[in-house]
Amino acid sequence: MFPGATVDRDAADYVIVGAPLDVSTTFQPGTRFGPDRIRQFAGSFEDYDHRTDQHFSALSVHDAGDVHAWSDAAEYIDYLAGTLRDVRADDATPLLLGGEHTVTVAGVRAVDPDLFVCLDAHLDLRTEFDGDPWSHACVTRRALQTADHAVVVGARAGSEAEWERAAAEDVTLVTPEAVAEDGAEAVRDAIAAAVNDPASATTYLSVDIDAADPGVAPGTGTMEPGGLSAxxxxxxxxxxxxxxxxxxxxxxxxxxxxxxxTLGAKLLRDAVFAHAAES
Incomplete structure (x- = not known):
């Protein structure tokens, strides 16, 4: 169980769901262990967040455990999306722990967002990779089948065709250099330019841990130097x-x-603290 996620499912405002899919991970597999490791290394954190004056254990978070993964990615994503739609139907916010980036497609389908915001080292705009249209290298492309616009933060790698696709009107890139120079303001500006009313736009946030520089988070499948700091x-x-x-x-x-x-667990908590503070 994620530390502090102690409320019953029917009383939860936030529901954590693990999705240990690990079928298309390239270079270094092992994302099947991601959900449990995120839970494990969250155990060192203080319950209290001084920035928002809140305790995590008081924010009505439930950990629903993992949705067991199998080898048919398309079928698994359909099933997982249904699980996350149930969370939304109960007026709770789904928080998905991967697993390879492919699982994000389930979250996007469940939320049906106007805006997809993704922190990622890679553009993930391929139509397929090594003949696999369900590869984790295709996630942003698939997200744009549902979302109207994608804002990709921290990307620094992609094929020539992906960079060409990224120049389309429905994609906005925020480089690591822009974040280093202007911080979160660079992302806020990109979102404001992407949608007419950011405050009312339905939004899905995906954090691929490889957006971080590998010196910060080496435990990921496809490391790419020159990334974001923690x-x-x-x-x-x-x-x-x-x-x-x-x-x-x-x-x-x-x-x-x-x-x-540890970084992933901290970012999950940061997201909950920030969301709850504005709710």
Whole structure:
């Protein structure tokens, strides 16, 4: 159980769901261990958040455990999306723990957002990778089948075709350099330019842990140097979280000493604290 997620399901304002899918992860697999590691390394945190004057254990969070994954990604995503729609139907906010980035598609389908905000080292705008249209390298492309616009924060890698797709009107990129220079304000500006009324736009937030520099979070499948700092990711998440209708932390694996899982757990808590403070 995620520490502090102690309320019953029917009383929850936030529901954590683990999705340990690990079928298309490239280079370093192990995302099947991500949900449990995030829960494990959250155990070191204080319950109290001084920025919002709240206790995590008082914010009506429930941990529903994991939805057991199987090898058919398309079928699994359909099933997982139904689970997350049930959370939404109960007027709670779904919080998804991956698992590979493919699971984000389920969250997006459940929320049906106007805006998809994604922290990621990679553009993930491929139509397929190695013949697999359900690869984790296709997530933003698939999200745009549901969302009207994608704001991708921290991307620094992609194929030539992906960079061309990223130039379309329904994609906005916020580079690591822009975040380093202007902080979360760069993301707020991008969102304001992407949708007419950010405050009322339905929004889904996805945090691929590889958006962080690998020196910060080495426990991920496809590391890409030149990424965001932990503080920058925290500030972006806290800035976006008050308006989200669903969120996830994905691509954490077991190939480090807990750095990636610790950052993922902290960002999940940051999102809940920021969202609850504005609710």
């Amino acid at each position: 503080r920058e990711m925290r500030d972006v998440v806290r800035s976006v979280a008050p308006r989200v209708d669903g969120a996830d932390i994905v691509e954490v694996n077991d190939r480090d000493d807990g750095q990636a899982a």
